[in-house]
Amino acid sequence: MRLVLGIESSCDETAAAIIEDGCRIRANIIASQIETHRPFGGVVPELASREHLLKIVEVVAQACQKANISLTDIDGIAVTYGPGLVGALLVGICYAKSLAYVLKKPLVGINHLEGHIYSVVFDNPPVEYPALAMVVSGGHTSIYFSPEAEKYKLVAHTRDDAAGEAFDKVAKLLGLGYPGGPIIDRLARQGDAQAAPLVFTNPRMADGCFDFSFSGLKTAVLRYVQEHQIAPLTPDAPPTSEICDLAASFQTAVVRSLISSLRKTATTYQPKTLTLSGGVACNSALRSAIKELAGKLSIPVYYPSPILTTDNAAMIAAAGFPKLVRGERAGLDLTANTSIKLQNFDLPLASPDNKKVRYRLS
Ligand code: KG4
Ligand code: ZN
Secondary structure, rough: OOOOEEEOOOOOOOEEEEEOOOOEEEEEEEEEEEHHHHOOOOHHHHHHHHHHHHHHHHHHHHHHHHHOOOOHHEEEEEEEEOOOOOHHHHHHHHHHHHHHHHHHOOOEEEEEHHHHHHHHHHOOOOOOOEEEEEOOOOOOEEEEEEEEOOOOOOEEEEEEEEEOHHHHHHHHOOOOOOHHHHHHHHHHHHOOHHHOOOOOHHHHHHOOOEEEOOHHHHHHHHHHHHOOOOOOOOOOOOOOOOHHHHHHHHHHHHHHHHHHHHHHHHHHHHHOOOEEEEEEHHHHHHHHHHHHHHHHHOOEEEOOHHHHHHOOOHHHHHHHHHHHHHHHOOOOOOOOOOOOOOOOOOOOOOOOEEOOOOOOOO
């Protein structure tokens, strides 16, 4: 097992990649649908499926061309089978199954979230376990505890919006465009977070619960906009200082919440490595805050290069590699699972008098 073809179509990127030996990228092709969805300020599922259908064959062909191989040279295929949009997922799954059948190659289905966690393998030293993996994207905000590779326990998740979703919704409210995360990141650098204080309370979480909530923060931005009568930016207008201040204040609050939960989970689970992945892992403030936290904990933090933070197929092929090597196989009955969770072992919940958790593999 040397060359793995990865296929990803769970949301608004049609992607194919060829990976060698699990961690060397021979090709990483991503056809983004941002222009299709931009007028709507978010992903329109039916448009996403149709565009995947138009792009999938070409994207896989381009990946082979870039890697200078033919489809018959592939040793295995890894495809995202969830979570995601059902129509979008089915395009990638059907194409991967057809290729596996015709080429007689082994196939594995990959959880998109495990793919994001594997996106760190390309630009970093090997992860030392136990590890804590924070995945922050447009659809997910979670922290996973891994006592060893491919074992995951979900230890924190968002109770409402994902962090990336909150970035996108706040950007829409301020008339900043789509996707909002990179724009807010840029404007926040010119703003003063103290100049736009946001008032909100997080829902009370039980002791030992490290979950996130971003909907109160989003409402606080809305209230601030109403009280200060801030008009959304019109297209091509330069950003005002009050919008930059508000972007900085919102981003600071998101980063503070993510880091606070990561610090508490790290105290409890005592990881040897932190990883940060998903689209929001591109955020400059979040990257520097997590670096600072890792420094205080005296452990390394790994994140992917920017092109590998958002959805891509290299991470799917990387997650598929150890499974294919082990002989794991998906049948031709593989289908989409839109709401699949990532958790395959359990351990007792942390409690205030048992700060460090002992874990047991099932
Ligand atoms: O991982 P991803 O491509 O898609 C999902 O699996 O959801 O993440 C996309 C999300 C979007 O919400 C986008 O606004 C956010 O990542 N994002 C950012 C930044 N770059 C992308 N959020 C904050 N700061 C950024 N620099
Ligand atoms: Zn994703």
